[in-house]
Every structure is written in C-alpha cells, then in structure tokens.
Amino acid sequence: MTIEKENFLRTRLIPCLQKIDAATPAKWGRMTLHQMIEHLADVMKVANGRLQMEVVTPAEKLPLYREFMMSDKPFRENTKSPVLPEEPLPLRTHTVQAAIGKLQEEIIAFFETFDTNPALKTTHPVFGELDFNENVQLLYKHTLHHLKQFGAEPLSL
Numbered sequence: 583m584t585i586e587k588e589n590f591l592r593t594r595l596i597p598c599l600q601k602i603d604a605a606t607p608a609k610w611g612r613m614t615l616h617q618m619i620e621h622l623a624d625v626m627k628v629a630n631g632r633l634q635m636e637v638v639t640p641a642e643k644l645p646l647y648r649e650f651m652m653s654d655k656p657f658r659e660n661t662k663s664p665v666l667p668e669e670p671l672p673l674r675t676h677t678v679q680a681a682i683g684k685l686q687e688e689i690i691a692f693f694e695t696f697d698t699n700p701a702l703k704t705t706h707p708v709f710g711e712l713d714f715n716e717n718v719q720l721l722y723k724h725t726l727h728h729l730k731q732f733g734a735e736p737l738s739l
Contacts, residue, residue: 587722610659619681626688635707657727
C-alpha cells in the first residue's frame with residue numbers, strides 16, 4: 583500500500599489542494615486553509631529532515647503511538663499537536679497558491695532526500711525516528727486528516 587500512498591503524495595495532493603476554494607471554512611479546528619497548507623509544508627520539512635525537532639513523546643508511549651501511526655485508523659477531529667501553540671502560527675506566504683508552491687518544494691525535497699539516502703531516518707517530534715515508509719504512512723494519514731478538515735474527498739478523485 584505504500585506505493586499508492588507515495589503516489590498520492592507525489593501526484594494527487596497538490597491538485598487536491600488547488601481545488602479547494604481559499605474561503606472554505608474548516609469543519610473543525612482554528613486553522614484557515616492557508617494556515618493548514620503552511621502547516622503541511624512544515625510537517626514535510628520535518629519528514630525530509632530540513633526542520634529538526636526533539637521527540638516530545640515519552641519513550642514508554644512511543645510503541646503505542648507508532649502502532650496508531652501505522653494503522654489505517656484516522657486522526658480524530660481536533661487532535662492537538664503537543665508541539666504547536668494553541669493559536670495557529672502566523673502566515674509566512676502571501677497567498678494560498680504561494681503556500682501550495684512551498685509545500686510542493688518540500689514534497690520534492692522529501693523524495694529527493696530519500697532517493698539519495700534510502701536508509702535515512704528522520705525524527706518526528708511525536709512518533710520518533712521514521713524511515714521512508716513510516717514517513718510516507720504518517721504524511722498520507724496526516725494529509726487526509728487535513729483534507730477532510732476542509733471537505734475534500736481525495737480518495738474519491
């Protein structure tokens with residue numbers, strides 16, 4: 583299943599985001615579409631190693647968290663990140679399209695990074711050290727969660 587998830591991240595995520603109207607309100611949470619896209623770019627930076635973060639999950643909880651991560655069970659609505667502030671981060675790009683462009687750059691960097699070094703593991707602040715397949719699983723699960731937040735149905739496209 584990793585190949586389908588990888589293909590989704592490589593080829594279907596960006597077109598899916600481009601179809602969402604910038605004024606679409608979130609079904610839950612405090613982020614706007616623009617903020618969510620910048621958030622996905624940050625998550626991709628963690629996955630590709632360009633943003634280094636310490637693990638905040640206690641070591642004894644990592645196996646349970648990783649089991650959830652690798653499952654098909656979705657994130658719950660309003661899941662809080664232990665590394666994000668209560669209020670969304672300020673915008674860094676001027677438009678949704680610019681944010682999508684930055685996200686695309688980070689997606690390309692992710693695949694190039696692991697193409698260059700297939701044995702690489704990057705550190706996720708909640709789930710610990712992740713290899714390529716684990717990163718793909720988490721990125722896929724995370725992006726579906728946020729697409730659902732804005733009413734997109736990426737699996738039906």
